[in-house]
Amino acid sequence: PRQRPPTPPPSPSLTPTPAPKPTTPLLSVDRADVPAMVDLTHLGTRDWVHWGLRGPDSVVRKRGGSGEIRDEGGPGARSSYDTDPELFGWRDGAPVQGEGGTSTGIHTCDVGNGFRLAVLGSGELRTVHLFAGLWMARGRLDVRLSTGGPTSTLRLEDPHTNHSAQFVVRFRVAPGQKLLISWTNEQTFNDCGNVALRAVALR
Template sequence: MADEDRTRTDSRAGDGPPDAPATHRLRAVTAGQTRSALRRIARSRRRRRWAVEGLAVLVCLVALVSYFGTRSGSEPGDDQARVPGIPAGAARPSGPPGAEGRTGDAGPALPGLRPRQRTPSPEPTPSASSPAVPPPASTAPTLSLSRGEVPAEVDLTAAGTRDWMHWGLHGTSTVRKRSGSGEIVDGGGSGARVGWDGNQEVFSWRDGTSERSVRGTSTGVYTCGARNGFTLEVAGSGELRTVQLYVGTWMARGRLDARLSTGGSTSTLRLEDPYTSQSAQVTVRFLVPKGARLLLSWTVEKAFTRHCGNVGLQAVAVR
């Protein structure tokens, strides 16, 4: 009975053969437990190794991303990064001049900028000992004509500050400016002159000779027939002069030709009324050297009546 109970006990106690001693079965159990623990330890070590390796990979990835992110701001060989005062990574201007805005307006010009974008140098300050000389005025001969309405009353003293002349106060007589420059010359003309009193405008002066002062005279002279008229000359002085010429027509077309004695083209102006009278103030501006002259010819180009279609002359003033 005792042997049977021991046999059952031994069969429950271990995995060895039934006839194995108890000590041997205990050692087997201990060895199996040791192998299980070792396997657990190995698995734990593998997990730690994987964790360390994963962390190392992550650190490497972060380092690479940081490295490439830093290098993306500037390309290798970019000379601009070596210019003093220019922030690292600043890009050069691109496109045509002006497309980059006002990059070249401040500081030194960056490499690659065109010369026209550089800040201009300040103008040198003129020396006090050598003042700038103004450019000489133009002395080229000049001539122009324009036409306007005659004022109701013409003040020859104010209009002719240098010289003036009036015709017809007494018949065909003339009155000149007292102490005038004498620049106006009556060159005569073709056809008989006739004095008359009936102009629509009147003339006054306060510095005349032989009549010192006259107020509101409507007198003048005229000449009839085609190709008849008046010629006048005004002396030049090398400066721009303005001539005011007061003329009229009656049932005729009058033609005014102006030219310079120095040569050049002739300027022409016409005044026409086939049925009645008409008057005009002609402004002549001219410039010729001293000794040269303005030449004026005022003639009947066409008469619209057989009864003395004519041109008239009242006054001329120079300033």
């Protein structure tokens, strides 16, 4: 007698792989005092940058850091100084491996001049510590995401002497997008009223 062909086994049901959830952009900015001593190695677990250690073009970065912090220039000539009351130190820098405590930074005079920075996104929530200051000026901090949305603006002013601040920025954007930071001299109260940049740490 003719035999029936064997019944094929049932096909296994395939569970579709869920599509990755899109990254929801997030941005918040706060201001805090600068500690008397800032340990960049401790604070910048992913990346950090310090400016002005050995002149206006001197930049020290975290050795083996992520490279997510970018200096994107800004209008105005940069000069170095060494008169801030707070000190910065590190143990994992390049090209300068260690620094016990420096009061150096860079500044730029005149209204409209300043600094532009960017931090690359990773899809994860990140915290940026921006250490900035001014001397006889009013500085304007503008922070926004490259994905769009509103700009967060904070101001710092001292018409008589120098003043420093720690701006704490928490953000999240997808890989390939950026956090954009602008620190600008909005008003001066002296021939060289200026805004200053010292360091940025990322964790």
